[in-house]
Amino acid sequence: MDGTVLVADDDRTIRTVLTQALTRAGCKVHATSSLVTLMRWVEEGKGDLVISDVIMPDGNGIEQLPRIGTARPGLPVIVISAQNTIMTAIQAAEAEAYDYLPKPFDLPDLMKRAARALEVKRRAMVLPKVAPEGEQRGGDLPLVGRTPAMQALYRLVAKVMNTTLPVLIVGESGTGKSLIAKAIHDFSDRRGRPFVTVTAADLQGVEGPSQVLARAKGGSILLDEVGDLAEDAQARVVRMLDTLGDGAPRVMATSRSDLGPRMEAGRFREDLFYRLGGVTIAVPSLRERVDDIPLLAEHFLARAEKEGAPLRRLSPGALDLVRSYSWPGNVRQLENAIRRLVVTAAEEEIAKGEVESVLGNQPAMEPLRGGDGGERLTTAVAKHLRRYFDLHGGVLPPAGLYDRILREVEIPLIEIALDATAGNQARCADLLGINRNTLRKKITDLDIRVTRRRKLM
Numbered sequence: 001m002d003g004t005v006l007v008a009d010d011d012r013t014i015r016t017v018l019t020q021a022l023t024r025a026g027c028k029v030h031a032t033s034s035l036v037t038l039m040r041w042v043e044e045g046k047g048d049l050v051i052s053d054v055i056m057p058d059g060n061g062i063e064q065l066p067r068i069g070t071a072r073p074g075l076p077v078i079v080i081s082a083q084n085t086i087m088t089a090i091q092a093a094e095a096e097a098y099d100y101l102p103k104p105f106d107l108p109d110l111m112k113r114a115a116r117a118l119e120v121k122r123r124a125m126v127l128p129k130v131a132p133e134g135e136q137r138g139g140d141l142p143l144v145g146r147t148p149a150m151q152a153l154y155r156l157v158a159k160v161m162n163t164t165l166p167v168l169i170v171g172e173s174g175t176g177k178s179l180i181a182k183a184i185h186d187f188s189d190r191r192g193r194p195f196v197t198v199t200a201a202d203l204q205g206v207e208g209p210s211q212v213l214a215r216a217k218g219g220s221i222l223l224d225e226v227g228d229l230a231e232d233a234q235a236r237v238v239r240m241l242d243t244l245g246d247g248a249p250r251v252m253a254t255s256r257s258d259l260g261p262r263m264e265a266g267r268f269r270e271d272l273f274y275r276l277g278g279v280t281i282a283v284p285s286l287r288e289r290v291d292d293i294p295l296l297a298e299h300f301l302a303r304a305e306k307e308g309a310p311l312r313r314l315s316p317g318a319l320d321l322v323r324s325y326s327w328p329g330n331v332r333q334l335e336n337a338i339r340r341l342v343v344t345a346a347e348e349e350i351a352k353g354e355v356e357s358v359l360g361n362q363p364a365m366e367p368l369r370g371g372d373g374g375e376r377l378t379t380a381v382a383k384h385l386r387r388y389f390d391l392h393g394g395v396l397p398p399a400g401l402y403d404r405i406l407r408e409v410e411i412p413l414i415e416i417a418l419d420a421t422a423g424n425q426a427r428c429a430d431l432l433g434i435n436r437n438t439l440r441k442k443i444t445d446l447d448i449r450v451t452r453r454r455k456l457m
Helices: 012-024 035-043 062-071 086-094 107-119 148-160 177-186 208-216 231-242 259-264 270-276 290-306 316-324 330-344 352-359 377-390 401-420 425-432 436-445
Strands: 004-008 028-032 049-053 077-081 099-102 167-170 195-198 220-223 250-255 279-282
Touching: 004 012, 004 035, 012 028, 012 107, 028 035, 035 049, 035 062, 049 107, 062 077, 062 086, 077 086, 077 107, 086 099, 086 148, 099 107, 099 148, 148 177, 148 279, 167 177, 177 195, 177 220, 177 250, 195 208, 208 220, 208 231, 231 270, 250 270, 259 270, 290 316, 290 330, 316 352, 330 352, 330 425, 401 425, 401 436, 425 436
Parallel strands: 004 028, 004 049, 049 077, 077 099, 167 250, 167 279, 195 220, 220 250
Antiparallel strands: none
């Protein structure tokens, strides 16, 4: 690398580490703990790259970016911050930062980004300003995480939020796909227009799609769990998308499964697949970002306290147990478990045994067991299917086997889950880890009878 780098951070250790690494790489380095000093250097024409912290003793690093851009157009700025939220990433992008990295950062990764910034001319997106943080819709964003996977997701959201490309958000149930779609809308230049979540029921009839467009009024449309739409509903979506013109709403969709294999198997329309796939955002499961679990647990404990619940904290043993659990229901399941612990804990510090009691009724994702001598459920299903094929005497069963088998599994699963939650569909949807509208559709399609009882399990 070649060039002069201006480093601004109030942490002396970080200044030292960056100075040594950049100097070894061939750069000249000026380091300071003051934004006033940094801005003086910038205005004097010093530096080819700025690396700046956000929260400094004498100001906010992101708030200085417009001033840097005015004084030195084209001077790249890499923002580093311990405030590891989607809001920070979005603010950095909107203030035209060259790049954004959370603390603690990976030094080799930062060095690579610094090298790129020094080698190429800065081409920042010009994005409109959002309202101050206190004025954001929803206030406290529930998208929390400092792991590399979540930080990459934040950066991608910041890049796509003001484009017109359709967005497909893919991830397991309970990972927050709808929240990400809402964040894209709320921080975009469409934030003052409607955000409309569309289900299969909204698309029914000749006027369904046109009514959806009328409700959106140039805002954003979210096709919730688009992979669950029947073929006729998919066709109506295609026709609706084909009518979009100037002033049309932004189109987003969520799916808990990869639509590619469904399309190849003939269960999802190819034309709809390509219309929705402008940008794909893959949301990591909670077990893929274990280091975010303590942060999320703390977030949910703090939110419960704000809502009037007693102050609670997890003991070290309880936190270890929460971290080691597989969380098949992802963030939604974690939130429900934390809320239950807040209510049921005997003391301010939640003990390991109390976590064991709550999670004891929420088995981990693997291994699922059948009823024959403790064998895995997968093994039991495989035996049943082999017997089913054998009964046909070498002749293939009738076509449509996939949907028939899924129906056979879904019916008892939903019926038992409804029974366990006393017919409460909201709790049943949370238990299953699916959207409530999806559950209602399945209850109707599978002709499942719902009976309410007073006492919940």
